[in-house]
Amino acid sequence: MSLYDKYINKLKNQRLADKAVYVVTEDRVSVYGGDASTELMLAAQELKAYCLLFVRPAEPFMTALEEAAKDGEFAPNDSETRTFLHTVPVTDNFAEVPSALKRRKAVFVRRQGIITAAPFGAEQAFIFASSVLFSGFVKFFSDTGEAALLRNPCCTETALKLFDKYIENFHRSDLPELSKDIMRSDESILSAMAQAGRATVELGLVDSFFGNISVCKGKNIYISRTGSSLDELDGEIDVCPTDESACTGLTASSELASHRRIYEITDKRVILHAHPRFSVIMSMICAEKCENRGKCHYACTKKRYVGSSPIVPGEVGNGPRAMVNTLPPAMKDNDSVTVYGHGVFTVSANDFNDALRLLTETETAALKEYQSILLASQTSTRSPL
Ligand SMILES: [Zn+2]
Ligand SMILES: [Zn+2]
CATH class of the missing domain: 3.40.225.10 (Class II aldolase/adducin N-terminal domain)
Structure with missing residues (x-):
């Protein structure tokens, strides 16, 4: 199994992504994880980045990201965002992906997903993509929580729906028994x-x-x-x-x-x-x-x-x-x-x-x-x- 397939499987097995595609530009262009859209191929061509990763987030991450991206570029004050991303640029238009990726490690394309460019390959692209998933999730839920506290609630219905979905897919309290002695x-x-x-x-x-x-x-x-x-x-x-x-x-x-x-x-x-x-x-x-x-x-x-x-x-x-x-x-x-x-x-x-x-x-x-x-x-x- 290639490294690309390994990280595609991680994203899917951890239920973070519905779709994950790597476009790798070496002597020739290789695609892993399914079909790459024409727009993605064009972006790869224009950037000449060694490794491009497209991720369509699974729910509840996709909607959380859409909401986090409502007013454009976002940056919650958590340590992953601060360390790896600074801000996440947002666009509606695939044509803007190359210019966004020239200044940031990842970009969110509304209704499409996350695209990251990584000069060091599969693992780096995976880290950037999972940081964006974390960042958008934290941004949406911390904003909605804070708004609710300040008695100025917004998106409470959406937040509750996504929250239930999250509990259903992610929350487990049955602990494995780990080694003793x-x-x-x-x-x-x-x-x-x-x-x-x-x-x-x-x-x-x-x-x-x-x-x-x-x-x-x-x-x-x-x-x-x-x-x-x-x-x-x-x-x-x-x-x-x-x-x-x-x-x-x-x-x-x-x-x-x-x-x-x-x-x-x-x-x-x-x-x-x-x-x-x-x-x-x-x-x-x-x-x-x-x-x-x-x-x-x-x-x-x-x-x-x-x-x-x-x-x-x-x-x-x-x-x-x-x-x-x-x-x-x-x-x-x-x-x-x-x-x-x-x-x-x-x-x-x-x-x-x-x-x-x-x-x-x-x-x-x-x-x-x-x-x-x-x-x-x-x-x-x-x-x-
Ligand atoms: Zn830590
Ligand atoms: Zn306080």
Whole structure:
């Protein structure tokens, strides 16, 4: 199976796409995943990009993207969008795709789908496309949730319909039983990490390229590499000494510093980090009457939670609001902590079972809270009979 087919299958198996087509321009042009429209072929020709990916999102993503794109280019304030996309340009016209792709990594064509161009090939195009799916989804649901809270609801009916569809297709609470007694050997740690990563992706708690996972044993931290897929961790795990000075951390996850600090100040030995969609959405909308609206990630007047998972800011860099300074202290008293607009970190004592359960529980709580915000706004605005 080619890499192209592999990523097409991922998009379809994870129910993210109805259709996914790669157009690859080398000496000759090859198409994978079905027919490419004439417009797509023309765009590929004009761009001379090595690899073009077209994705028609499955529901509820397609409608969420259409709604997110209503006013044109969009950019929710979540970390995936900020890191990978900046903004997602929107057009009605395929002829504008090449110029949009010259300035951005991906473009959304209304009523058609997502197109990304990737000079480094299949995997990169897949990452960009799944970031757009995440971005549009987060944008639509966080805007609708916030509007409902502010008693200025819009699209509540659509949001509820898409929400039900999402629950039906994506939400599962039947947890697999993961390996126990994982600290026996290097091999048992590595295979437990691979198993937990796969389960996290299969449960829909993260798109495969995001998130990270680690185990601490003795003086070593076993951690997934940056850019690795959580559902394919075999051979993708670095071993770094807990002693800071000794690890270069070149390939280790960019979040190694946070993991290391958590191991320093807690007695937990396992960390799981994912981007569950509604935990991210709920972290971004403040359900309180808050005078600091817009600054709730660091200046909220209420201590906020997703379920029982406290929300902390997590900016990049080393400042006081940087994740490495906010997340570890919060994990001292909580086994699940949500980083604003980013994702959830969970820990457990010695295997991944508790960490995975906590991750699922946090997301389930987020889904319930979100739904009740929409339902409450619906009853309060419905005119009395
Ligand atoms: Zn993350
Ligand atoms: Zn607030």
